[in-house]
Amino acid sequence: MNRLRRLLTASIAIAAMTAVAPAFADSKGKIYYMVPTLLDEFQTESVSSITKFMGDVGYEVVTLNADNKTDLQQSQMNDTILQKPAAIILAAVDFNALAPSIEKARAAGIPVMIFDRQITSTPSDLTSVAGTVEIGHVAAGEIQRLLTEKKGGVKGKILQVLGDPADPYTLDIQKGFEERMKEFPDVQIITLPAMQWEASNAGTIVSDQLVANPDIDLIFLHAAHLSVAAVAALEAKGKKPGDVMLISSNGAPVGLDLIRKGWLNVEVEQPLYAQAAALAMFADKVVNKQEIKPGTYKVLGLDSVLTIEPWGPNIKIPGAAITKDNVDEARFWGNLKAPADKITPVQ
Numbered sequence: 001m002n003r004l005r006r007l008l009t010a011s012i013a014i015a016a017m018t019a020v021a022p023a024f025a026d027s028k029g030k031i032y033y034m035v036p037t038l039l040d041e042f043q044t045e046s047v048s049s050i051t052k053f054m055g056d057v058g059y060e061v062v063t064l065n066a067d068n069k070t071d072l073q074q075s076q077m078n079d080t081i082l083q084k085p086a087a088i089i090l091a092a093v094d095f096n097a098l099a100p101s102i103e104k105a106r107a108a109g110i111p112v113m114i115f116d117r118q119i120t121s122t123p124s125d126l127t128s129v130a131g132t133v134e135i136g137h138v139a140a141g142e143i144q145r146l147l148t149e150k151k152g153g154v155k156g157k158i159l160q161v162l163g164d165p166a167d168p169y170t171l172d173i174q175k176g177f178e179e180r181m182k183e184f185p186d187v188q189i190i191t192l193p194a195m196q197w198e199a200s201n202a203g204t205i206v207s208d209q210l211v212a213n214p215d216i217d218l219i220f221l222h223a224a225h226l227s228v229a230a231v232a233a234l235e236a237k238g239k240k241p242g243d244v245m246l247i248s249s250n251g252a253p254v255g256l257d258l259i260r261k262g263w264l265n266v267e268v269e270q271p272l273y274a275q276a277a278a279l280a281m282f283a284d285k286v287v288n289k290q291e292i293k294p295g296t297y298k299v300l301g302l303d304s305v306l307t308i309e310p311w312g313p314n315i316k317i318p319g320a321a322i323t324k325d326n327v328d329e330a331r332f333w334g335n336l337k338a339p340a341d342k343i344t345p346v347q
Helices: 041-056 070-083 095-107 132-151 168-181 199-212 224-236 253-260 272-281 283-287
Strands: 018-020 030-035 060-065 087-090 112-115 126-130 156-162 187-193 218-221 245-250 266-269 295-299 302-309 312-317
Touching (some): 041 060, 132 266, 156 199, 168 187, 245 253, 272 295
Parallel strands (some): 030 060, 126 312, 156 218, 245 266
16 A cells, blocks of 8 residues: 555654564564654554564564665565565555565565555455445444434545545545445435645545545545544634544554544544454464465454465454454554464464
C-alpha cells in the first residue's frame, strides 16, 4: 500500500538502517524484514511485533529501513540475497519496482513473505494483509448503529473522506462501506478524496463541506491522521465533541486519543499485530517450502481466511471496531503494547 501515515512519533530512536533481534542459541536462522520507513508508528510497531512473534517460533529478525526510497530498498534486497537468509519479509516502497527483486530472491531459493502492502504482479510465498473491504463493512455497521441511535433509523447525511484515489487501500474500504450502505436510500453519502493522504486536504474538505452541507450528521475518514485535521476544522466552525459524529480507520494512536477526548465515536482498526503474527505462524512452512493449506485460521483471536491466489498463499485478517468502551485494550496496536500471546507454528 502506498498510503501515507503522516503523524510521527517524536520518541522514535530506531537506527536508520538496521535493528536486530537478540540472538539465541536455538535460532532456526535469520529472517530479514524490509521495512519501507521508520517515520510513523505503524511501521515502528511492525518492527517490534514481527521481531517478537518471529522470536516466538525460533527466528532472529534483521530489519532494513528503506527510508521510503525505492532504489535503496532494491539495493537492500540485492545485498540481503547474498546473505542467504532463511526468508525475507517485504513491505514494499513501490509494488511494481520490487517485483523483480522478489523474483531474484526466490530464484536464489530464498522465500519471500509480503507484509501489509500486497503485491499481486508476481508470486511470493505468503502474503499477510488486512481485510480492507471488511474494514469498510465494519465501518458501515458502526455507522448504521450510530445513525440509528441518533436519528431513530439509518438516515441522514454522511461525508466520506477517502485517502488518495490511486491507493487500493482506500478504494477497498470505500467498496466495502458502500456495499453495506446501498440498502439504505435515506442516507446521502458525499465522497471526496484527500489527495496524497494529506491531512491538510482532509481539513479543507471538511471545512468546505460544513459550509455547503451544514446538516452533515457523520464524517467517515479513511485514516486516523485525517481525523485530526477534521477535528481542527470542526473546532474552527465552533463545533464541540458530539455535534458531528466521526469515525475513521487504521487504528493509529491519534485515533485512540480522539476517542478518549470524545471527538471520535469509532476507530476501525487495521490489525497490525495479527498481520505480523500470521507471518510467524506460517514461517516454518514457508522456510521449509511446505504446502500451506487454504482455510480459516484463528490469528490472535481473529478468524482469518487464507486463500491460494495467483500470487500465492494470501491470508486476510479482519479489523475490529474500537470505541470508548474498549479503547484501552492492549490488543489494539494504537496502544503500542504488543500482545503477550506466544505464537505457535501451524502444523
